[in-house]
Amino acid sequence: MTAAIPSRRSFLHAAFATTALAGLSRARSFAEVVGSEASTKTNQAEKFKLAYAPHPGMFKASAGNDVLDQIRFMADQGFTALEYNGLPSESPEMQTKIGDLLGRLDMQMGVFVAYGNFDSPTFARPDEDSTTEILTKMKDAVEISKRVNAKWCTVVPGSVDQQNNAGDWNRYGGARLAEGYQTANVIDMLRRCVDVIEPSGLVMVLEPLNWYANHGGTFLQRSDQAYAICRAVDSPSCKILFDIYHQQITEGNLIPNIDACWDEIAYFQSGDNPGRNEPYTGEINYRNVFAHIHSKGYQGVIGMEHGNSEKGIDGERKVIEAYRRADQF
Numbered sequence: 001m002t003a004a005i006p007s008r009r010s011f012l013h014a015a016f017a018t019t020a021l022a023g024l025s026r027a028r029s030f031a032e033v034v035g036s037e038a039s040t041k042t043n044q045a046e047k048f049k050l051a052y053a054p055h056p057g058m059f060k061a062s063a064g065n066d067v068l069d070q071i072r073f074m075a076d077q078g079f080t081a082l083e084y085n086g087l088p089s090e091s092p093e094m095q096t097k098i099g100d101l102l103g104r105l106d107m108q109m110g111v112f113v114a115y116g117n118f119d120s121p122t123f124a125r126p127d128e129d130s131t132t133e134i135l136t137k138m139k140d141a142v143e144i145s146k147r148v149n150a151k152w153c154t155v156v157p158g159s160v161d162q163q164n165n166a167g168d169w170n171r172y173g174g175a176r177l178a179e180g181y182q183t184a185n186v187i188d189m190l191r192r193c194v195d196v197i198e199p200s201g202l203v204m205v206l207e208p209l210n211w212y213a214n215h216g217g218t219f220l221q222r223s224d225q226a227y228a229i230c231r232a233v234d235s236p237s238c239k240i241l242f243d244i245y246h247q248q249i250t251e252g253n254l255i256p257n258i259d260a261c262w263d264e265i266a267y268f269q270s271g272d273n274p275g276r277n278e279p280y281t282g283e284i285n286y287r288n289v290f291a292h293i294h295s296k297g298y299q300g301v302i303g304m305e306h307g308n309s310e311k312g313i314d315g316e317r318k319v320i321e322a323y324r325r326a327d328q329f
């Protein structure tokens with residue numbers, strides 16, 4: 001089904017005013033809507049307890065191709081944050097428009113990817129070119145963050161340094177440094193990144209990734225490893241992105257591990273396993289995990305970094321309903 005709609009408002013009335021979210025939504029009070037961009041609307045859904053953050057494309061069938069319309073749609077459904085990995089590819093003008101709209105809708109900006117490398121040891125065994133690239137991206141990230149009022153940006157600190165004898169196992173070669181030296185190099189490079197971003201208040205969140213379903217060879221895999229590195233870098237601008245999907249695959253034991261590295265976590269992402277789709281399509285008890293995070297007083301964003309298990313408007317409604325279910329605690 002395509003999203004050929006004359007306007008967002010008429011679409012919303014046609015497609016979502018009758019949504020199965022009935023009973024989960026309520027009319028917002030006059031005081032809540034005054035001053036907001038949606039001040040003429042009265043059928044907005046109740047805000048979620050946690051700041052789950054959809055990304056552009058997730059509600060395209062419902063809201064159309066325009067990213068700004070998609071953000072308005074998210075707000076109408078009760079979401080209070082946006083995540084946009086690909087934000088650096090938008091023009092500076094568009095970034096500013098996104099930031100302005102989020103401000104008017106009282107939504108938080110989640111992460112964008114400032115630097116992500118999955119298959120070269122750019123942090124574990126850096127060379128001059130990769131170092132220049134990393135530091136340039138960090139400078140760029142500071143400017144982007146100002147346009148959208150972002151507090152966090154994602155950094156994936158490259159791959160492990162391991163000689164490539166296996167042909168296509170990974171796309172890098174070179175000498176293998178012992179693990180301790182690789183870790184020391186990663187810490188040194190992160191300190192250089194911090195020197196660039198800390199004055200602006202921007203926080204880079206380091207994302208451990210799983211090797212088994214998605215990203216074989218990445219340097220950062222485990223939450224305890226990320227914790228040790230953040231403690232060593234020792235900066236408010238270097239924290240952990242705990243991606244519940246990746247950590248379920250790598251470690252399991254989600255709630256105890258979240259507790260163990262809590263002091264260094266600044267950001268979460270979600271996604272069920274297997275499949276990396278919305279909650280309740282896999283094995284994770286998202287209501288319990290979210291209730292736990294909420295009970296610890298978490299005020300930050302939970303990026304919905306996953307696909308929709310079904311395509312089209314029905315699939316998008318299913319995503320929203322899954323978060324409603326997971327948010328009931």
Ligand SMILES: O=C(O)C(=O)CO
Pocket residue numbers: 154156207209214243305
């Ligand atoms: O690419 C992925 O899987 C990530 O989670 C990076 O943000």
